[in-house]
Every structure is written in C-alpha cells, then in structure tokens.
Amino acid sequence: MIIEDISKKYIIEITSRLTIDTIGRQLVLKTLLGSTELNNTAPEFVIASKLIPSEIERIAKSCDIRIITVPYRSKITSKSVPSDVRRIEKISSPKAWRIVMILLIGNATSVRQISLKADVSYGWAHATVKSLIAKGIVAENKYFQLHDIPKLLNGIAWERPFEKLFYDERVLPESDAISAARMITRMCDSQDIECGFTSFTAGGIYTQYGFRHDSVYVYITEKHLDQFLDSFEATEKQGITVRVYKPDRDVFSDTRMIEDIRLVSPAQTLLDLAGMGYSGRDLTVQLVEKYARL
Incomplete structure (x- = not known):
C-alpha cells in the first residue's frame, strides 16, 4: 500500500507475521526508490503486522523501518x-x-x-x-x-500459439482430405506410431462445420516424427498437405476414432483451434457451442 499527501509518502507492507523476508523486501524497495525519487523527500517505509517477534522488530528499527502493530483479530489475506x-x-x-x-x-x-x-x-x-x-x-x-469466452480464446491464442508446435509438412498424393486422414491413421496404427488429428481436421469432423479440404493437421509422438515423415516422398507437390505437429503434452491417451480417423479429444481440439487465433475463430466458436454434447 502507498499513502501519499503533499509532503510525505508512506510505503506500507501489511503482513500477518513480521519476518526477515519482509524487512528484506522493504530494504530492496528503499534502495531502488532512493535512486529514482526526483524530490528531496524520502518515503517512509512501514510494516504493519499482527505478530511481531521482538528480535526482528529491533532489526527493522535498525534499518529505519517503522513497525505498526495491527489488531490480532484483523483479517489479513494469507500469503x-x-x-x-x-x-x-x-x-x-x-x-x-x-x-x-x-x-x-x-x-x-x-x-x-x-x-x-x-x-x-x-x-x-x-x-x-x-x-x-x-x-x-x-x-x-x-x-x-x-x-467471457472471447477473452478466454484470446488468452489461449496469446499463451499457446498452435503453430509454434509445427514440425514439418509433406504432401500426400490424394485428392480428398478425409481419405488422406484415414490412410495416415491406418499407417500409424500398423506401425505402432501414436497419432492424433487436430485443429481444422478434428474440429471439422466434430462440428461438421468448416472442414479444410486441402490440408490435414496431425500430432505425431516425438520419437516417431522423423520415421513418420520419411514415409512420404519429399518431392511430391500435388495432393493433400499433411501438417505435422510435435505435442507439448499427452494428446494421445484420450483419442477417439470417428469415421476411421483418430482424433485428439474435443478438449485438446478446442485448445489447438483457440491457439490459431482469428484464423480458426469461426470453427472454435462452433466447437465451444457443441462441446457439451460431444
């Protein structure tokens, strides 16, 4: 708390128990503010506390910190x-x-x-x-x-941008994104590679809204990322783009099989779509509305 009038400024810390740490914080503030105060009036540093050990009170006074005893029944928020x-x-x-x-x-x-x-x-x-x-x-x-769901979604887009998890991409010579996702699911299952489709792919299937037909988005377990990418022809240019992401948490233990495609959970899909910001906002809002029924 800071109390200031025309002639004086008081910098006050309110605590249940006076400790050496409390004194240390005040001394650090005192040093910092001493080098930045523009006027000649130095602030007075005060600690208001319910429990005041006598030895620590003597240390505080030797450091020119004023101690005020707060009534014991006062409600002070616990640290x-x-x-x-x-x-x-x-x-x-x-x-x-x-x-x-x-x-x-x-x-x-x-x-x-x-x-x-x-x-x-x-x-x-x-x-x-x-x-x-x-x-x-x-x-x-x-x-x-x-x-405030918009504030929640904006916070996720800022905290965890989905594209920061992007690892690499390949092109699968298919003309249909659903067929490409099914093929990748079968391939991963046969080779014991953990996978889970997310983002626009999973969101489109869960909501039946806004499906991307030119790309699929898939998590591959970190230890199999390069093995998975080596399954594709690096020179292939025509077909469905397979965007591969490296997970930052367990996304595989609660996957779901829908239309023979392995999808990450609706909760993970929502997190990833929110992390795409405005580019995925319409689909994200659709998933929010339908989430409780999934």
Whole structure:
C-alpha cells in the first residue's frame, strides 16, 4: 500500500507475521526508490503486522523501518492465497485447461465439484478458479461459470500459439482430405506410431462445420516424427498437405476414432483451434457451442 499527501509518502507492507523476508523486501524497495525519487523527500517505509517477534522488530528499527502493530483479530489475506493464484501461470496448462473444460460444460457448482470432475487437487482448483475470476474470464454467482469466452480464446491464442508446435509438412498424393486422414491413421496404427488429428481436421469432423479440404493437421509422438515423415516422398507437390505437429503434452491417451480417423479429444481440439487465433475463430466458436454434447 502507498499513502501519499503533499509532503510525505508512506510505503506500507501489511503482513500477518513480521519476518526477515519482509524487512528484506522493504530494504530492496528503499534502495531502488532512493535512486529514482526526483524530490528531496524520502518515503517512509512501514510494516504493519499482527505478530511481531521482538528480535526482528529491533532489526527493522535498525534499518529505519517503522513497525505498526495491527489488531490480532484483523483479517489479513494469507500469503498462500495470492501465491497460489500467481502460480497458475497459463490457462492453457494441462490441469488448468481441464478445469476450464468443466466450467465450459457448466455442471459444477463448487470448487470441490470442479476438483473432482477435473481430477485435480482442491487447492489447484481453487487457485485456478480464483485466477480465472481475476482475469475476468469466470464469474461467480450461485455457481462458477465462464463469463467471457472471447477473452478466454484470446488468452489461449496469446499463451499457446498452435503453430509454434509445427514440425514439418509433406504432401500426400490424394485428392480428398478425409481419405488422406484415414490412410495416415491406418499407417500409424500398423506401425505402432501414436497419432492424433487436430485443429481444422478434428474440429471439422466434430462440428461438421468448416472442414479444410486441402490440408490435414496431425500430432505425431516425438520419437516417431522423423520415421513418420520419411514415409512420404519429399518431392511430391500435388495432393493433400499433411501438417505435422510435435505435442507439448499427452494428446494421445484420450483419442477417439470417428469415421476411421483418430482424433485428439474435443478438449485438446478446442485448445489447438483457440491457439490459431482469428484464423480458426469461426470453427472454435462452433466447437465451444457443441462441446457439451460431444
């Protein structure tokens, strides 16, 4: 907290217990601000705390830091809560995304239910939901619900651009993208290569909307990427473009076979489509609308 009037500025940290770390932070601020303050009035550094060990109080005073005792019954937010929120760095992380998908379905009324349905700890679910509320993505009324889906999609496009996972591409001499995807699925299954079609390919099949007929998009497990690409003629120019991606998480354990094509899960497909930004926005919105029924 900073309190400032015409003649004085107070820089205050409020904490449940006075510690050496608290004093250290104030000293760092004091050093930094001492070199940047333009006026001649140095700010006064204050720590307001409920629990004040006498030895640490003496250290604070020797560092010219003022100590104020806060009434013991005062409600001071625990350090663990904001630190939990801070550690939810990305909405697109695997555990956070599972929670987002539970909220998208809209059948969870409490953090405990979200925790159980997403198979994450209560603490992680609580921190993730609080982080999403702080970002304006989730609203809390009688239950938690996604409040701003466009903001969610924009956040994913910024956090996890799908094309950063692009590895290489080849051309398959086929005239039909569905046939090409079926052929690749059969080839991978016969050679024990894990694969999963995603992005426009999976999104088009799941939604029956906006299918790409000139390209297919497929994850191949990292250890088989080069083996898979070597199956194609590098000089082939006419046909269906096979865009190959290297997964950044487990995308294969919950694949689905639809129309003899192995697709990544609807949740993974939605994450990847959102990561394409505006180029995939129409299909992404269609998948959001149909997700609960898939």
